[in-house]
Amino acid sequence: MGERDDHGGQGVYLYAVTGDLGEDGRREGLTGILGAPVQVIGHRGLLAHVSRVPLDRFGEEPLRRHLEDLDWIEGVARAHHHVVETLAEAVPTAPVRLVTVYSGEEQVRGLLDRRHADFAAVLARVAGRREWGVKAYVKPDAAALEPGGGPTGGSAAGAAGAAADSPGTAYLRRRKASLRSRQDLWRAAAERAERLHAALETVAVAARRHRPQDPRLSGRTDWMVLNGAYLVDAGREEEFAAVPASFREEGIDVEITGPWAPYSFTELPAETHGDVPPEASP
Amino acid sequence: MTVESGRGAALAAEGRLPAERVALVDLLDRLLAGGVVVAGDLVLSIADIDLVRISLRALIASVREADVVGPELGYEEREHEPYG
Numbered sequence: 001m002g003e004r005d006d007h008g009g010q011g012v013y014l015y016a017v018t019g020d021l022g023e024d025g026r027r028e029g030l031t032g033i034l035g036a037p038v039q040v041i042g043h044r045g046l047l048a049h050v051s052r053v054p055l056d057r058f059g060e061e062p063l064r065r066h067l068e069d070l071d072w073i074e075g076v077a078r079a080h081h082h083v084v085e086t087l088a089e090a091v092p093t094a095p096v097r098l099v100t101v102y103s104g105e106e107q108v109r110g111l112l113d114r115r116h117a118d119f120a121a122v123l124a125r126v127a128g129r130r131e132w133g134v135k136a137y138v139k140p141d142a143a144a145l146e147p148g149g150g151p152t153g154g155s156a157a158g159a160a161g162a163a164a165d166s167p168g169t170a171y172l173r174r175r176k177a178s179l180r181s182r183q184d185l186w187r188a189a190a191e192r193a194e195r196l197h198a199a200l201e202t203v204a205v206a207a208r209r210h211r212p213q214d215p216r217l218s219g220r221t222d223w224m225v226l227n228g229a230y231l232v233d234a235g236r237e238e239e240f241a242a243v244p245a246s247f248r249e250e251g252i253d254v255e256i257t258g259p260w261a262p263y264s265f266t267e268l269p270a271e272t273h274g275d276v277p278p279e280a281s282p
Numbered sequence: 283m284t285v286e287s288g289r290g291a292a293l294a295a296e297g298r299l300p301a302e303r304v305a306l307v308d309l310l311d312r313l314l315a316g317g318v319v320v321a322g323d324l325v326l327s328i329a330d331i332d333l334v335r336i337s338l339r340a341l342i343a344s345v346r347e348a349d350v351v352g353p354e355l356g357y358e359e360r361e362h363e364p365y366g
Binding site: 014017073074077078080081094095096097098100111115119122131133135210211213217218227229257260263264265266267268 | 306308309310311313314315316317318319320
């Protein structure tokens with residue numbers, strides 16, 4: 001908390017970087033975190049989209065406390081997203097990681113200067129493309145469809161063996177069978193998810209897998225077998241959206257989200273010449 | 283601390299979250315694992331973002347403790363999933 005610059009306890013929150021395409025890059029009336037107006041800092045053909053944030057709320061110490069509060073994170077995340085989304089709808093946009101705060105405009109200009117080529121490369125990569133999310137689930141209770149023989153007289157075939165067992169043995173047998181079938185079900189589902197991901201990759205320009213979402217945060221107790229992000233050419237979106245159909249018939253629940261700003265595809269190229277096309281899939 | 287357990291209990295009690303939250307989860311995937319990461323001259327270092335993840339994980343863990351009905355098998359298998 002050493003230096004307090006000339007903004008009197010204000011920091012500069014950076015949302016995204018775009019190319020400077022003239023008036024197009026500036027969104028009139030766009031507001032960000034805490035309702036502050038979004039401003040642009042231009043440098044060498046790039047625009048940094050920023051707003052002022054009070055350091056008594058976005059300094060390191062207050063932030064540490066706030067990070068314990070999901071509601072606070074949600075507020076910041078939605079405000080950040082609103083700015084990024086508004087920009088990305090209009091122009092190629094490189095979103096910046098949540099909560100990136102500089103002490104002043106000079107530092108932001110320094111960033112645009114230092115990483116100019118990298119930002120230009122990211123913007124070129126995402127131009128004319130959008131990110132789509134694909135989430136795939138299977139129902140774990142599908143394994144319970146085969147409960148190992150009910151108490152009623154229907155299961156004649158299994159009744160011979162089961163009749164000899166004590167109730168306890170029969171229970172353990174059923175439980176074991178049920179566990180095994182859950183495991184089989186999981187493996188089969190994971191394998192289908194791999195094929196789905198591979199099929200989506202062939203249409204996408206780039207793909208990335210996020211961690212499976214926790215059921216407590218997603219509200220879904222089904223097994224999440226795929227949480228993918230795909231960067232897709234504007235001209236191939238229909239083709240992309242058609243990929244899951246055959247997998248749905250196999251019993252996977254596939255959800256598509258988006259379009260998103262290209263959040264998942266903004267890794268700055270390494271300092272070496274990173275001109276390898278991303279099409280090589282494993 | 284108390285915030286976590288309070289929120290955790292609320293989540294556990296709700297069981298299912300409103301649609302608004304579902305979208306938040308998709309958003310957090312992207313905002314916490316995506317976006318350009320920059321360094322240098324920052325008031326806030328990007329390393330702080332890891333705190334968010336840790337914090338949320340702790341929160342989720344506290345929810346799990348309060349409610350052990352979860353599909354243990356599913357979690358286990360998921361841990362072994364190869365994510366690049």
